[in-house]
Amino acid sequence: MVYTISLNTAIDEIIIAESNIQDIHNIIKDKQVSLGGKAIKTNVLLSKKKIDNLFLGIVGGENGKIYEEVLKQKGIKSKLIKSTTYKTRKTTIIVDDTKGGSTMFVENSQPISEEDKENFFKNIKKIKEKSIVLIAGSLPEGFSIIDYSETIKILKKKLCYIVCDASGEALNVAIKNEVSFIKPNEEEFINLFNIKEITEDYVHDKLKNIPNYALTLGSEGSIYKYQNIRGRIKILETYAIENKIKSTTGCGDMFVAGYILGVVLKQNPIITGTKYSMAKALSYYSDNYEEKIIKKIENYLEDECYI
Numbered sequence: 001m002v003y004t005i006s007l008n009t010a011i012d013e014i015i016i017a018e019s020n021i022q023d024i025h026n027i028i029k030d031k032q033v034s035l036g037g038k039a040i041k042t043n044v045l046l047s048k049k050k051i052d053n054l055f056l057g058i059v060g061g062e063n064g065k066i067y068e069e070v071l072k073q074k075g076i077k078s079k080l081i082k083s084t085t086y087k088t089r090k091t092t093i094i095v096d097d098t099k100g101g102s103t104m105f106v107e108n109s110q111p112i113s114e115e116d117k118e119n120f121f122k123n124i125k126k127i128k129e130k131s132i133v134l135i136a137g138s139l140p141e142g143f144s145i146i147d148y149s150e151t152i153k154i155l156k157k158k159l160c161y162i163v164c165d166a167s168g169e170a171l172n173v174a175i176k177n178e179v180s181f182i183k184p185n186e187e188e189f190i191n192l193f194n195i196k197e198i199t200e201d202y203v204h205d206k207l208k209n210i211p212n213y214a215l216t217l218g219s220e221g222s223i224y225k226y227q228n229i230r231g232r233i234k235i236l237e238t239y240a241i242e243n244k245i246k247s248t249t250g251c252g253d254m255f256v257a258g259y260i261l262g263v264v265l266k267q268n269p270i271i272t273g274t275k276y277s278m279a280k281a282l283s284y285y286s287d288n289y290e291e292k293i294i295k296k297i298e299n300y301l302e303d304e305c306y307i
């Protein structure tokens with residue numbers, strides 16, 4: 001069973017603007033809705049692949065009701081904490097259909113209550129030993145970095161395979177607790193270590209105590225370590241030339257989903273993570289991907305691995 005934990009859910013509204021976004025007047029070509037928050041993309045992918053998974057999330061307010069409804073429509077198994085204080089956020093993602101870029105506006109969270117937190121830890125303590133557990137996304141008010149660290153410690157005692165998609169102090173806590181896999185992006189890594197640029201040696205040195213990691217570099221691929229093999233995945237420029245990049249919002253989340261799928265299927269998870277991240281870029285949705293491209297994607301990858 002794969003568990004995912006989302007302490008900060010969101011409904012993503014994707015607005016597709018017809019042409020180069022202007023300052024004054026733009027035409028909306030289309031609008032779509034996706035499940036937001038970073039963790040849920042793993043449940044979306046694993047549910048499509050008929051792999052047993054459970055979404056442990058906090059929802060609340062009107063958007064929380066919509067979230068529950070969409071989970072049901074997508075057939076995603078969940079155990080939800082229905083808060084009376086926290087409210088599931090609205091995220092607005094504006095996609096420029098000409099340039100393929102996307103800009104995201106995320107609402108601030110509302111606090112979770114002490115009761116929500118007690119219910120959360122009751123759920124965490126029920127997680128089966130040696131499970132794969134993903135903790136992903138920002139933390140709402142009311143859930144401290146100490147609570148985050150406590151969650152990881154409980155899962156470590158259960159000998160779980162812990163995957164963290166985090167930023168800032170939460171990313172620092174995941175590194176200090178030597179979780180099983182982390183996936184910082186370039187900005188998150190640069191901000192955490194307060195550096196100006198990234199070198200492969202620096203990344204491997206700073207993350208040397210983490211068993212597996214991928215530092216994702218957008219269209220430049222990633223710097224990774226998996227089972228003591230270090231390397232650099234590069235995405236060929238022909239990918240964006242031969243395929244229409246629709247929106248990169250959610251690509252990092254889908255990398256994590258593909259990584260976990262790879263671990264479950266005993267395939268190279270760095271490659272599967274990269275594949276699903278790239279396929280997500282061909283979809284406007286933040287929680288979906290273009291399935292047809294998956295079998296061809298390895299033609300667009302170079303893997304320079306070194307020990």
Ligand code: TA6
Pocket residue numbers: 008010011012035036037038039091106136137138249250251252253286
């Ligand atoms: O990375 C994209 C995304 O997960 C969107 O789906 C949107 O919901 C937002 O980021 C949520 O991020 P957060 O870190 O707050 O969970």
